[in-house]
Amino acid sequence: MNLILLGAPGSGKGTQAKVLAQKFKLAHISTGDLFREEIAKKTALGEKVGGYVTSGKLVPDGVVTEVLTAKLATLKDGFLLDGFPRTLDQAMALDQFLHKGGKKIAAVVYLNLSEDEVVKRLGARRNCSSCGELYNMVSKPPRSAQMCDKCGGRLVQREDDKEATIKKRMMVFRDLTEPLVSYYKTNEHFIEVDAAQAPEQVTETIGTELGSVGAPPAA
Numbered sequence: 001m002n003l004i005l006l007g008a009p010g011s012g013k014g015t016q017a018k019v020l021a022q023k024f025k026l027a028h029i030s031t032g033d034l035f036r037e038e039i040a041k042k043t044a045l046g047e048k049v050g051g052y053v054t055s056g057k058l059v060p061d062g063v064v065t066e067v068l069t070a071k072l073a074t075l076k077d078g079f080l081l082d083g084f085p086r087t088l089d090q091a092m093a094l095d096q097f098l099h100k101g102g103k104k105i106a107a108v109v110y111l112n113l114s115e116d117e118v119v120k121r122l123g124a125r126r127n128c129s130s131c132g133e134l135y136n137m138v139s140k141p142p143r144s145a146q147m148c149d150k151c152g153g154r155l156v157q158r159e160d161d162k163e164a165t166i167k168k169r170m171m172v173f174r175d176l177t178e179p180l181v182s183y184y185k186t187n188e189h190f191i192e193v194d195a196a197q198a199p200e201q202v203t204e205t206i207g208t209e210l211g212s213v214g215a216p217p218a219a
C-alpha cells in the first residue's frame with residue numbers, strides 16, 4: 001500500500017506518519033527530513049537546498065522530484081509520503097513516475113487544521129537534537145523543559161519554526177499546496193481528518209477510514 005499524507009506545517013503530519021508507517025509497515029519518506037539530513041551532513045545537495053529550507057521557501061520542483069523519485073526507486077514495498085507532493089507540478093511528476101512503474105496511491109490522507117491552530121502549534125514545537133523525538137510544549141510537553149524523555153538529548157526549535165518563517169510557510173501552503181486538496185479529492189481515495197483532535201484519535205480515524213478503502217489490516 002502507498003499513501004500520501006497532506007496537511008499544513010504543524011498539522012501533525014510527522015507524528016502521524018511515524019505511527020502509520022509502523023502500523024502498516026510502510027517506508028516513511030519525508031522530504032523535509034531528507035533535506036535536513038543533507039544540510040546537517042553539509043553535502044552538495046544540503047548546500048543547494050539549505051537556504052530554501054531555513055527561510056521557509058519551497059525547494060524547486062525539479063530538485064525535490066529528482067531526490068524523491070530516486071528514493072522511491074530503491075523501495076520494494078509500500079511507502080508513506082510526508083511533505084511530498086507540495087505543488088501541482090510535483091503531484092503530476094509523481095503520477096507519471098508511479099504510472100511508469102505500475103504503482104498506485106491507495107489513499108491520500110488530508111490532516112485539516114485551522115491557520116490559528118497551526119501558528120500556535122508550530123511555535124510550541126520542539127524536537128530532540130539527538131534521536132529526533134517530537135514534542136509540543138503545550139500538547140505534548142517533555143518531563144523536563146529542555147531534555148528529551150527518551151534519550152536525554154537536548155531539545156531544539158527548528159530554524160523554520162520561528163515566528164516570521166511560520167507565516168511565510170503558511171503563505172506557501174495556502175498558495176501552492178492547498179490546491180492539491182482539490183486535485184486529490186477528485187482523483188484518489190481521499191480521506192479528510194480533523195487534525196485538531198488528539199493525535200491518538202486522528203490515528204484511529206485514519207486507520208478506520210483506510211480499512212474502508214481496502215487497506216490491509218494494521219500490524
Ligand code: AMP
Pocket residue numbers: 009031032033035052053054056057058059060064082083084085086087090160169
Ligand atoms: P517539512 O519538514 O515537510 O515541513 O519541510 C521543511 C522544508 O523542506 C520546507 O519548508 C521546504 O523548504 C522543504 N521541502 C520539504 N518538502 C518539500 C517539497 N515537497 N517541495 C519543496 N520543498 C520541500
